[in-house]
């Protein structure tokens with residue numbers, strides 16, 4: 001199956017934005033002369049003050065600086081809403097599909113405009129100004145999009161925290177960016193179960209080291225009982241009665257921050273990734289159009305959560321900038337049945353569908369029946385994102401979901417990249433199952449070996465990007481040095497992605513996964529260090545080391561080696577207790593799948609834990625443990641192997 005090539009079908013090429021020859025020509029132009037290319041494509045959005053300078057970027061160690069369209073002024077909300085009013089005011093901007101299949105609604109661009117303005121006025125009445133940070137902790141309801149766009153309208157910077165994070169994680173993020181205002185809902189609703197969002201916000205605020213939050217705006221989603229603190233908390237629907245639905249969009253500099261999004265790295269606390277206005281929107285909208293071959297009138301559905309970057313760029317900003325109809329789904333793929341995705345596709349006649357391999361793998365488990373009883377005739381393009389898609393899942397997506405009729409776009413990118421960097425284009429790229437294929441316009445991938453030597457031709461190595469693209473993150477919030485250190489110091493002069501990859505003889509990229517201490521669980525990024533620091537905070541734990549291991553559905557699972565304090569007994573009850581501890585501390589996405597109690601961890605004589613060995617044991621790969629003779633106590637390895645947990 002490795003060598004299989006799926007040629008571009010005639011139907012994909014017909015009416016597509018670009019064919020193969022056009023892709024090659026545009027790609028060459030984009031990398032030969034980025035100024036001219038982006039100078040032209042920057043005009044795809046409306047500017048209140050047009051730019052005259054296009055690119056001003058440096059990856060130079062000690063002097064990393066990224067500016068695009070820097071003397072232009074624009075507003076993201078204006079581009080996503082106002083500019084469409086004249087031509088498509090009555091067109092649906094957002095289709096919302098509730099957790100309950102009986103609940104859905106269509107929001108036109110004109111309605112969206114009124115909602116965003118009202119939201120902006122509610123925020124402004126509570127002192128939100130240009131440059132202020134606003135934390136959003138919301139379920140997948142249209143209000144999430146309204147609130148994001150309202151922040152953008154005022155020039156305020158939103159920082160969304162995924163609704164699955166714990167009060168502690170939320171507190172850390174509110175504190176990290178200094179939000180004075182938090183937007184949440186009474187409760188979220190997923191798969192028929194309620195998520196106590198407001199209660200979590202109350203807990204988070206109690207844990208802040210300084211009382212920075214002045215206002216909490218609460219959307220009523222379920223009507224569940226919540227505690228409202230007088231003077232601080234207000235229901236959105238009550239606040240909205242006090243304001244009009246008109247509010248001008250504030251023109252901001254192209255490099256004014258649009259949002260902060262926290263993401264996990266190999267060390268320390270999550271980083272606040274900063275994306276700015278002009279370049280980000282140009283890149284998000286352009287990739288949305290080309291990668292999904294978006295056509296006028298298409299219904300487009302990305303199943304991500306707005307708490308992740310995919311939701312930012314490809315539910316809200318890219319599609320709305322393009323005047324698309326974007327579907328927002330509150331629920332989960334398995335509720336009320338395994339057919340839900342495909343039922344929704346049929347109900348709303350979805351043409352473009354974008355999801356994660358983990359969702360596909362979990363649905364594969366239910367067999368073809370739940371898919372085949374639906375029509376899916378409207379589908380044209382199927383996207384994948386978040387982790388490598390294994391060829392088996394790719395084939396199932398292609399054959400069973402797409403009836404061998406739809407193009408598959410396996411899109412590789414990161415929170416840091418703002419938009420898709422490596423991807424097929426439906427009308428242009430012959431597909432290879434499991435490969436993200438070729439770079440998007442303006443993207444210069446470079447493969448390097450461990451010493452930083454640039455590799456040519458077919459090779460395997462670490463994936464870097466040699467030059468800037470407009471959607472690139474600009475800094476780590478409040479810590480530019482960490483930005484330089486994390487991304488530009490390993491291979492000086494290049495952006496290092498943290499991913500390993502293979503490039504084949506056709507120049508196709510095959511992403512093999514993270515080469516740092518980041519693991520990818522169900523498409524969610526987790527720093528092993530974060531899980532470790534949570535585990536060692538437990539009173540019975542003395543030491544912990546966390547690694548990833550191959551998991552049939554999640555892609556990677558979390559394997560934790562735990563050394564207990566003297567006298568503690570490692571049994572199943574304690575395993576359960578530790579899993580619950582991490583869930584409560586970080587959130588359900590960080591729950592260890594397997595915990596092995598280990599009297600000792602493999603360390604070098606200088607005390608460094610040798611994770612390479614732990615990874616191999618977690619993968620059941622004992623044949624290639626490498627040289628263990630440099631360990632302070634080589635005998636611990638045998639014990640670790642003897643007592644390893646069953647991967648199942």
Ligand code: PRX
Pocket residue numbers: 263309310384385386387388389410411412413414415416436497498499511512513514520523524525
């Ligand atoms: O390892 C890569 C993997 O996800 C990482 C980025 O995670 P995050 O910032 O959470 O963004 C996810 C959504 C853009 C990458 O470093 N990854 C993402 N997409 C793919 C992928 N790995 C292989 N193939 C992909 N298509």
